[in-house]
Amino acid sequence: DGGITQSPKYLFRKEGQNVTLSCEQNLNHDAMYWYRQDPGQGLRLIYYSQIVNDFQKGDIAEGYSVSREKKESFPLTVTSAQKNPTAFYLCASIGSGGPNTEAFFGQGTRLTVV
Amino acid sequence: GQQLNQSPQSMFIQEGEDVSMNCTSSSIFNTWLWYKQEPGEGPVLLIALYKAGELTSNGRLTAQFGITRKDSFLNISASIPSDVGIYFCAGPPWGAAGNKLTFGGGTRVLVKP
Numbered sequence: 001d002g003g004i005t006q007s008p009k010y011l012f013r014k015e016g017q018n019v020t021l022s023c024e025q026n027l028n029h030d031a032m033y034w035y036r037q038d039p040g041q042g043l044r045l046i047y048y049s050q051i052v053n054d055f056q057k058g059d060i061a062e063g064y065s066v067s068r069e070k071k072e073s074f075p076l077t078v079t080s081a082q083k084n085p086t087a088f089y090l091c092a093s094i095g096s097g098g099p100n101t102e103a104f105f106g107q108g109t110r111l112t113v114v
Numbered sequence: 115g116q117q118l119n120q121s122p123q124s125m126f127i128q129e130g131e132d133v134s135m136n137c138t139s140s141s142i143f144n145t146w147l148w149y150k151q152e153p154g155e156g157p158v159l160l161i162a163l164y165k166a167g168e169l170t171s172n173g174r175l176t177a178q179f180g181i182t183r184k185d186s187f188l189n190i191s192a193s194i195p196s197d198v199g200i201y202f203c204a205g206p207p208w209g210a211a212g213n214k215l216t217f218g219g220g221t222r223v224l225v226k227p
Contacts, residue, residue, distance in 0.1 A: 006156075033215070042202065042219040043157075090156050094215075102147060103204070103215055105156030 003027065006091050006106035012114050013078070013085065021076045021109045023091035031094040032074035033103065036060060036087045043090065049074055078111060086113050120203055120218035126226040127193040135221040136187040137203030146179050146186035147215070149202045157202055161188070190223075198223055 045058030063082025149157035
């Protein structure tokens with residue numbers, strides 16, 4: 001089945017460590033996005049990518065990095081520079097062409113700093 | 115960035131009630147999307163609206179794209195316990211780069227004790 005997969009579901013990070021969250025989609029979508037969600041809050045855009053080998057900062061990019069070497073994959077690295085990384089991270093993809101701008105989301109990764 | 119204001123921020127539902135929530139912006143939107151998120155999961159798309167004035171239903175859910183293009187509402191009729199969750203509106207503002215979506219802060223729907 002087509003879809004978007006995030007892994008792992010739960011991730012624990014020690015202070016000062018970098019961690020990488022995986023996001024893979026087989027929907028053949030060009031655009032992929034990373035959002036951060038804090039308890040009781042909405043979604044804030046971290047980074048997005050419209051095409052392979054290109055990505056743009058969102059509203060809260062500091063302390064995060066991404067790569068887009070393949071259309072299917074858009075991994076997010078939470079670096080040690082991110083001072084408050086504990087949050088729920090959501091990856092999404094959107095198809096291109098026509099009026100459709102419907103985003104499809106993965107199941108999310110809950111990151112906790114220990 | 116662009117702001118989408120959702121109201122109410124939270125609401126309690128009693129089984130069988132009709133409930134309504136809305137989303138407003140100071141900017142024009144091309145598309146309005148309504149999502150539902152359950153605890154620990156990613157948001158799931160409920161309804162997509164593409165034309166001003168459009169009224170679309172999905173089961174007990176009905177959503178409308180405001181004529182001014184600056185607002186949208188979502189109604190849930192005859193609510194049931196599984197309607198509990200967080201409902202988000204989203205859309206690409208007019209002139210936004212690519213398909214960059216802005217999300218509202220969400221309406222948290224809870225069951226009356």
